[in-house]
Amino acid sequence: MTERHETDAPTAGGFEGFFARAAKAAGLTSQAELALLVGVHRSAVTQAKKKDAVPKAWILAVSRRAGVDADWLEFGRPDRRARATSGAGETDGGLFAGVPKVRARLSAGGGSFETAGEVEAVYPFRRDWLRRKGNPASMVLMDVVGNSMEPEIRHGDTVLIDQGQTGVMAHAVYAVGVEDTVLVKRVEKRPGALVLLSDNRDYAPLVLSGDELDALRVIGRVLWVGREL
Template identity: 55%
Template sequence: MNKNFQIFFDRAAGALGIRSLSELAAILNVNRSSITQARKKNSVPANWLLELFRSHGLNPDWLEGGSGPQWLKSGDAFKNDFFPVPKVRARLCAGAGSFETEARIEDYYSFQTQWLQNKGVKDRMVLMDVSGNSMAPEIKDGDTVLIDQSQTDIFAGMVYAVGVEDTIMVKRLEKHPRKLVLLSDNKAYTPIFLADDEMDRVRIIGKVLWICRELR
């Protein structure tokens, strides 16, 4: 994804005839504050590109980097009934030290549309790499996970991508009375307990649906 928010806005505005950030928010069906935050971070969420393709036929590659045709026919990106899921540069922390949180799209990976629809909301799905071994042996360092950002309700024992302040991580979640518990599969890592008064630090990014691993 193009890191320069203004370039993205100029392309979208020129193509769709909009003149303000409020109009862009209305087209994307997001809060005005989401637009302001993206502008401040100088980045654009991956699902915005897919939404503009789905609703208006704008080519994500053109919005992202100016390459390819400006418009796509409705079937062009979905030949053979496959759907492109973006993989972002952000990496989920699983016990490692430093990690990348940038939302820039690195590539798209095609999945069968019906398979994705059986799992959740395909337009809200994203791929991320995992850094660290706190979720081993289920999820290992270097694995890639598929996340559905529409699934944010917490079901005990399920695995989620979670943001805590400026950190994004992958954990199993459990709700205890007046607290949220972030659990690691690797027993060398102690649980993280977050009380009610700390919940404003937490955001549920989405549920982890699938794992991909290269043989080493």
Template identity: 50%
Template structure:
């Protein structure tokens, strides 16, 4: 059944893109031919393949993955819209989230021109916020757009940050040989990381947009 799913995916790609072989698919995806064979054996289509093919050929990610819906989207290489992946990893606005999986849940279309003004669309990802340490700016359940190409620390800016195995969303202050992680909620004290602890902080990217669903 899994192999059949992968074969169906291959057939859709070949018909819609003009790619004629697994070797050519590997070349387009910039991967080794063996990676295609391995995915075929497992019957799993990596999410990054879906994203790259949809952006390159203007194909609907949902159609590529399942065969359902319209074949083409408006999100081609020169189209008006650009697909941004939303991942399962959550940004903790609290003590730190250990839900860090990069599995793509779905895609959201943004206007390409708007994204280009903000940063590098190819390096952007959507993530959910969990917790209340960044209220009132960000609330529990908000979805934020993170540009992973923007990692230079600037005063007063909100970032997605990795500390040890946890990821969180904070404002960052640079000090000599130290980083201070600030919350907007006054109930949360700043966290000062010095020396090696500061050097180990990963700036995942800058938060450039947020979406809130009212319940």
């Protein structure tokens, strides 16, 4: 007899009910986006759908990310945190959406080896503002170390990244992975090559071509920079 763990208990509305509510709250358009939001492989979502079971950790992740009640996500019960009256511009999911800040750090320098995707905290942003920038469900916050992008991005800054925006636009700023390091750079297309540019002129451009391009992955576009004084 296979033991069923509490974390894999089925929801009252089943997987489909949970996914429908999660999609409404977090603006998801596919199960692949759900996998990205909760930090699992797409196959894990497929298995959850087959078992009609949703891990508690997924429910909590969506609840924190979208700013909605976990009981509503799991069981479809009325959101206990819903406002008694709705203000102008508010959506059913609430005025704010939570964006996770991950442990991984972006290097504005020689490269960061801190690539862990564990969520350290969740920060609220206006949902309508996020939607104007991109897809809130694919956004994360990361800290920056190093000075290669100064003065635009400084050491210690926090940047907002949309992992759904991976198509390279000229001179836009991206989080990129090169082999086992992660960087924040401007990206420029050249015939048969991509160039990673630093705003700080003390750092030479990094030109990638041929087989080197296979080692490059565009993590997402940097949309916003925040810093403490």
